[in-house]
Amino acid sequence: MKINHRISTVKDKERISTKKLTLISRLAICTCCLMYISYIPQIILNLSGKPVSPLQPAAATINAVLWVSYGWLKSYKDWPLIISNIPGVAFGLVTLFTVYFN
Template sequence: MRVDNFVHPDERKVVDERRIKMLKLFSKIATAMCILMYVSYIPQIQANFSGNPVNPLQPLVAMINATLWVGYGWCKTYKDWPIIISNIPGVIFGLVTVVTVYIH
């Protein structure tokens, strides 16, 4: 027998509201961390421009991954904006990093 069956409906509502607040908080933190992860390519881009090119494999794979996640978030029935917003910088910074490896 499930424990939920013994919880009063009002208490269940409070638990659901807490869960929703927690998910919103996790979504905001995850979005910010994802954006920061991609912004961290700036030193690699600077290294490329200064004549010390980095290996393009990791930024290329990250760009492809971010592109796939943006596509996934965009194609859902209801657009998943946290996924889209957090991965667009990955497409941009990944592309710029890869391009600047070859153009410096």
């Protein structure tokens, strides 16, 4: 009986851990997307003729490209990592583009 109880407990812990990881990954996707969406005010400033420094959006774009590449090239596709960093590539490139071509 103790063995069956122990197996059940281990399976329960694995299921709880999986639920926690799923929740954490979803929260991470949301916060990462919000971080990159925060570039919209910088894009607006760039388009209004008050360009911001290109250093931070360039670094964020490179960072996002590296994370998307890493998530894509892993032995299994790490979709939370990929999905959360695609907005970084898009918003970073748009921000950089509007710095130089406004």
